[in-house]
């Protein structure tokens with residue numbers, strides 16, 4: 001159905017945790033915000049069935065202005081028994097429940113294009129409907145930023161996939177190599193082992209790393225609070241710094257980058273260790289070539305050995321590059337000041353293009369790694385809302 005919609009003050013692109021939190025806070029402040037996209041689509045369709053959230057419960061709530069719609073509130077309202085590690089299905093259902101609670105104007109169509117004409121943005125939906133918006137808030141996540149390194153880019157879809165493609169495990173075949181050492185790679189490897197596949201994890205780092213290996217330090221009451229923030233991102237000390245995005249914003253970029261990369265470096269949750277029992281683990285190695293021979297994928301490693309498997313699953317993470325947000329018109333993209341693909345954002349998470357804001361991972365290079373996680377929705381939504389409230393027309 002093509003047509004046009006009335007002008008909208010704030011268009012939010014993406015109905016994941018960041019877009020929904022932004023909508024909740026903006027609407028509470030009396031700002032006309034409309035969200036576009038399918039609710040929790042990335043979590044519902046791109047994460048593996050059986051996954052558990054890595055973030056602890058207190059860091060797995062989507063922010064709303066009065067802390068009414070927490071994970072606990074959802075569980076109580078829906079007779080869901082709280083468990084220590086939140087299952088994927090619970091989190092997806094929680095996000096969809098959150099949408100209903102905040103009474104947000106959600107249009108389930110994706111945004112096809114955004115252009116800027118003078119002071120307004122022109123927006124087109126996937127069905128061709130057009131409207132104008134005073135501001136655009138991009139909360140479109142990292143799905144577009146999958147990192148696919150050279151040896152794999154020439155393979156067919158049957159031979160390889162990325163963890164963020166959300167492919168069904170059943171279709172991957174019996175012999176699977178998983179590349180990477182982060183949570184997605186290791187969790188997929190564990191799930192594949194449990195499904196009966198022969199799994200090998202191949203990683204460049206010399207040894208797999210596990211987070212939270214100092215449980216005693218997390219159980220020292222007030223002392224633990226001094227060492228770790230409630231967000232629980234990164235090791236002692238860094239965990240506290242991450243909780244102050246404004247401090248990180250004023251830190252020199254080089255130091256900020258070091259803090260960010262240390263806080264989010266590849267590591268798995270410790271409960272995966274026992275579940276990986278049957279997987280072969282090869283560390284300190286990289287793949288130098290990957291070719292398809294008949295139905296097999298043949299991998300050559302840098303130690304001269306070869307592997308012949310049915311499928312290669314890349315758990316190689318993502319690299320933020322807003323050029324891959326194809327819904328942003330090329331002229332608009334080029335006018336955004338960047339740090340190597342990350343938009344430079346400042347107060348209100350606003351980019352160098354007036355009225356264009358970025359939430360979530362794209363804002364992490366400016367405000368730190370809190371923005372990579374659900375727990376950062378509180379900071380992002382409050383920062384956006386207070387900026388827009390101060391700068392109403």
Ligand SMILES: Cc1cc2nc3c(=O)[nH]c(=O)nc-3n(C[C@H](O)[C@H](O)[C@H](O)COP(=O)(O)OP(=O)(O)OC[C@H]3O[C@@H](n4cnc5c(N)ncnc54)[C@H](O)[C@@H]3O)c2cc1C
Nearest residue numbers: 014016017018037042053054055110111140141360373374
């Ligand atoms: C395997 C895995 C495990 C993770 N585990 C955790 C965890 O345990 N805890 C945690 O805090 N974080 C975790 N993360 C990180 C997680 O992705 C982010 O914390 C969270 O999803 C960020 O929310 P978001 O709203 O920015 O992005 P998303 O959740 O990706 O939401 C963005 C939404 O925008 C939509 N969108 C994109 N383009 C358009 C468009 N043109 N129009 C409309 N909509 C659009 C997408 O479909 C998507 O639904 C994990 C990530 C992965 C990949």
